[in-house]
Amino acid sequence: MTRRFLLATCAAAGAVAVAATAQPVAAQPAPTSAVRLLAINDFHGNLEPPTGSSANAVDEDGKTVLAGGAAHLAAHLKRLTDRNTLKVAQGDLIGASPLISAAYHDEPSVEFLGDVGVTASAVGNHEFDEGYKELHRIQWGGCHPKDGCSPAGKWKGAKFTYLAANVLKEKKNKPALKPWTIRYVNGVRVGFIGVVTKTTPSIVTAEGIEGLRFEDEVVSANKAAKELKARGVHAMVLLVHEGDQTPAGQRPDACGTVPGAGTRIAKEADPDIDVVLAGHTHQQYLCSVTDPAGKPRLYSSGSSFGRVITQVDFQVDRRTNDVVRSTLKGDNHVVTRDITDQPTADFVAEWKERVSTIANKPIGRITADLRRTASSAGESALGDVIADAHLEATKGLGAQIAVTNPGGIRTDFDFKPSGGEGEGVVTYGEAFAVQPFSNVTGVTSLTGAQLDELLEQQWTSAGEKILQPSANFRFTIDRSRPVGDRVSAITVNGAPVDPAATYKISANNFLLGGGDGFTTFTKGSGTALGPIDLDALVAYFGAHSPIAPPALDRISGQ
Template sequence: MTRRRIILACGTAVVAAVAVAAQPAAAHPAPAASVRLLSLNDFHGNLEPPTGSSGTAIDETGTPVPAGGAAYVATHLKRLADRNTLRVAQGDMIGASPLISAAYHDEPSVEFLGNVGVTASAVGNHEFDEGYRELQRIQYGGCHAVDGCSPAGKWKGAKFDYLAANVIHEHSEKPVLRPWTIRKINGVRIGFIGVVTKTTPTIVSADGIKGLRFDDEVTAANRAARELKRRGVRSMVLLVHEGDQVPSGQRPDTCGVVPGAGTRIAKDADPEIDMVLAGHTHQQYVCNVTDPNGQPRLYSSGSSFGRVISQIDFKVDRRSGNVVRSSMKGDNHVVTRDVPADPKTETFVQTWKDRVAEKANKPVGSITADLTRTPSPSGETALGDVIADAQLASMKDQGAQIALMNPGGVRTDLVHKASGSEGDGVVTYGEAFAVQPFSNVMGVVSLTGAQLDKLLEQQWTGSGEKILQPSATLNFTIDRSRPIGDRVSAITVDGRPADPAATYKVAANNFLLGGGDGFTTFTEATDQVLGPIDLDAFVEYLTGNSPITPPQPTRISGS
């Protein structure tokens, strides 16, 4: 398809060139072509309007307003589009999704994105949550290898191109998916390049990306830009799943970024790239940076969960094919819910909601009070403790003595107040899924006491901290005033001081066991044995130990 478009476009360009040459010298120059892009990033399968803080956005007046939901995204996209519009995305459109989408391996969300006209998307790190072969299935079609076809029948594949210029098969040096694609709009050609954060191997399961290499984003983008230039494409857009942080409460069209990985990419990418549309950090901003030739380049991001649509307008010189950089304008629009929901999309979402309802509403346990991710001064959380206890219980038969849970894998709180008709304190399968949506596999490994100490010291890096949540059988003390690498002391296992030379059986999910979140000491472990899915372990623990009372945060001492 892409090659055919290129050939047709090249033929059109030749005809156009002949026509221009035949014009008299006094003829007026051809007008510039207007182009509009509408982009989304980090949708994460939020077909239904997200709730809580995830369901509000700061609007242009600085006011938090309800935002998001597929039916409202569809309405806003229609209102913002004109005849010269292309719709694109910047990754994490699936993965870490609510049950309505995740129960069917995000096929509903990918179908929705195709229905609203998305034509190209960078891959995000969450697109690799189930491994790259599953991502290829999502792109090209076929039924899931384990669960088979969804209620909708055989999956036909995404209607848009996933782009992954920096994800390379190590054995063949070929990209896993297309590195770039070309679209023609209003008589001009636009090249789209997609890259994902090069840190992906540290934040997804190692097994799912085995044999893949994640190149530097700029290096890969420049490689793709050279390919596009060789094909005569001079207008280029970089879709990058990486970005920057901004101050809390920032309005959608403010820049205000704290320069980081996203800014580096936006500034250093090939001068042929005209604009950089970003994601990953779930922030909203519209910036202008300078490219390596000192020319202006638009750099923007549109929040997350379908709460913001980024609109980028620009003109393309019809003779040269170049973007007129001075014409670029970005505008982030909040996906408010004060507009009519798109009826067709509403019906689509309700269909999938009905399909998953029986499973989602099934009670699996109960709690006596909120189980939250609110940290104590030491960084311990009640919900993190319960999950660690559940994971230890799931691997006891494999000899596990302690368990550790990464805090980033705990995605939402368990609230005592009923969310539906199930009653206060009742935990449904859907609620448990929302807490642990990644379908990581549990495992147990052997670590020495010295390695356990080394692992716990990796809770701090130069860029921040990630406090591992311990099972009740593990205690330790932290002192943040001490240098990084020497902050943990008084480690005990089952109440006894950890022996540096002794071997301990440690349970964790396969994300951590693969060295995720920078806990590379896990990769030095031996005797790995795998067990159930983490969600299954959590559900089984809830069922067998309810009602659960929030534990006191006494497993980690100090501050």
């Protein structure tokens, strides 16, 4: 079974044979130029090899192997690079990052990606985690306005270009970032267009994207394609931070996608776009879709955390300046850990040393594992503890109850030591890994009726997201009932919620801005902000250690 994507293999081979036969003795210039693309997506600042389930990748043989890490990624990129190679990415290169990168606002990761040769990337939703102004600083340089320069000195800016054709400044109705860019390789020009999921406003904090408008991905990509065509560029690649889901355990060279937002973009984008490289869903797939002109084009995604490199090879016709579709070949390479780039390993070690004094500081203790694993009702021990921490941190703002979103809890607290800290000891670095977004806690006032409305929003067309409640906030769910009528028996401090009464609820600013589809939060009044969620968690550990996993009895039903 072939492990490579190939369009019209026989036709392409025949063309090569005919061309070889027709060649005169005096060699003529080749009618086409070879181009290779190497792409990554959703790196999320994983300079060190990811751990836990995030460390695993399914390879071409269906085996689960350890993968990822900057030193290994750099080595594989070097092995796959030839003189006709361009390296690109599909967004979420930064944000939701481990402390080694996030402590210095992801400058180490952006530096690494530039050093390995990434030349252009679509912007991802997580590039907006610290706001548009911070993204602008990452692109163009300068020290952080609050934290100053990193130990490496003044930030010089990214060596690659962030692209976002569908992100506009509302007042000026102009692109907030470059919509497209052109790169020259092997005597030809290749145009790259970048778009980010149009759902970005619902999955990032409102403050971070204030004044920005996110338009439809296809409409924006097609507009950018028209602009490239006007400049005589017909070899085009769409870098899109959106994608599809796949079955668990799928090999990197399989398609098997559940058609969704990514497939829609890949099928509907301008027919002059030859390749669609995707991301966002952290899945690996290699597909062929039919464009609006009825021709096949490559559509792929390369997992996440630097575990997979997507390779695309094609020929560009020098007369038409377009990709010869029959020459398109694709492959997804798993970044195994059997080869290492030593200069990159040294670079990572240097940044690890710089952040070690922060990361290794103990903040408290636990009596057993605190995990995100949910009960049948959707409640987790770690979610409960975080909600309790947020409530305690915002009581000065009048908070009566608290909730947190499960998607903001990124890993578990393990009782077993990860280093030399001892059993049950929780370090700042471990706490950061659990709450990496630097979201701000806050309080808003909702009526009892609005609380019920809020809890009914735990089910949407995008799936289920059960809010994790503080100890004094309880409710029952029944998934057998219709969406919109699944929650009952809501209590605060043991008393039934009064639909007409007002309650002050604590949540992070992502939720308060309507994130994850919880739009009822935006109807709140008297909103006030408190400490950063990580600071709230650190303070809670300091006040309550050792912390035992709470009983999972705050959400009843199933």
